[in-house]
Amino acid sequence: MAFVDFDRVSLAYDSSGNAIEDISLSIEEGEFVAFVGPSGCGKSTFMKLCTGLHGPTGGSVRVDGEPVSGPLKICGMAFQSANLLPWRTTLDNVLLPLEIVEPYRRQFRRRRTEFEGWARELLRTVGLEGYEEQYPWQLSGGMQQRASICRALIHRPRLLMLDEPFAALDAFTREELWCVLRDLWEAQRFTVVLVTHDLREAAFLADTVYVMSRRPGRILEARPIDFPRPRPLEMTFEASFTTLVQALRSRIGDIRSGGEVRS
Ligand SMILES: Nc1ncnc2c1ncn2[C@@H]1O[C@H](COP(=O)(O)OP(=O)(O)OP(=O)(O)O)[C@@H](O)[C@H]1O
Numbered sequence: 001m002a003f004v005d006f007d008r009v010s011l012a013y014d015s016s017g018n019a020i021e022d023i024s025l026s027i028e029e030g031e032f033v034a035f036v037g038p039s040g041c042g043k044s045t046f047m048k049l050c051t052g053l054h055g056p057t058g059g060s061v062r063v064d065g066e067p068v069s070g071p072l073k074i075c076g077m078a079f080q081s082a083n084l085l086p087w088r089t090t091l092d093n094v095l096l097p098l099e100i101v102e103p104y105r106r107q108f109r110r111r112r113t114e115f116e117g118w119a120r121e122l123l124r125t126v127g128l129e130g131y132e133e134q135y136p137w138q139l140s141g142g143m144q145q146r147a148s149i150c151r152a153l154i155h156r157p158r159l160l161m162l163d164e165p166f167a168a169l170d171a172f173t174r175e176e177l178w179c180v181l182r183d184l185w186e187a188q189r190f191t192v193v194l195v196t197h198d199l200r201e202a203a204f205l206a207d208t209v210y211v212m213s214r215r216p217g218r219i220l221e222a223r224p225i226d227f228p229r230p231r232p233l234e235m236t237f238e239a240s241f242t243t244l245v246q247a248l249r250s251r252i253g254d255i256r257s258g259g260e261v262r263s
Helices: 042-053 090-100 104-125 141-153 171-189 199-205 233-237 241-256
Strands: 004-009 020-027 032-036 058-063 075-079 160-163 191-195 208-212 219-222
Touching: 004 042, 020 042, 020 058, 020 191, 020 208, 020 219, 032 042, 032 199, 032 219, 042 058, 042 160, 042 191, 075 141, 090 104, 104 141, 104 171, 141 171, 171 199, 171 233, 191 199, 199 233, 199 241, 208 241, 219 241, 233 241
Parallel strands: 032 191, 032 208, 075 160, 160 191
Antiparallel strands: 004 020, 004 058, 208 219
């Protein structure tokens, strides 16, 4: 069975009807998937269902073979806003999940030096060596987002959920962070679910791009992205890449104007 398995999943938050409807899909362990679609189509709702923050009102959600019945521990998350705690240093922000998530929580005091080593190593990997003792307000937006990705990965989650993590960054910083994420994923091969409005980002990073319809969100297309890996950033300037992005863009344009077709 797939690592993440959605079988005919729907969710109605209230009496206003389904936010997402009849979603069936499978994500393999180690796969990198991206969700794109018009605003309000249910991308964040999909994430909530996947991580157990919300239960479905129809169908079933399974992760690692088990029905999801509450918040998953095997999950790391990062969002558009880095949300670092301003009174903690970068290092202490990254360590936070280990102070909260079992089994690390009960081992935290005893293994603190070892855990700090993990945090320092991750910070080094994302280019933040030397900033461990700085506070969030001393870091740029891109640096804060790097730290937030470290925090999402420190407890070695098998599933990484990213909800528009680079949306607030300038184009250069965003592309730098695509490469940071690409390299972390190449090295560790956790499963990634990325929600994004940026079609280049989806096409550069993902193995599969899911295109969602307007509310109620359904999957209109699961597009495999076959560019060989590892993918250099220069690939995004090649004709085959821009053609793919253009195809996704016109698909979403059709959806926004109401002419959506399931393929
Ligand atoms: N807690 C909630 N209670 C009621 N309705 C909700 C709740 N959360 C989301 N919705 C509704 O469900 C639908 C899907 O919302 P969701 O946030 O999943 O969309 P999205 O695709 O992530 O949007 P965006 O691209 O704008 O971030 C929207 O119509 C939204 O208003």
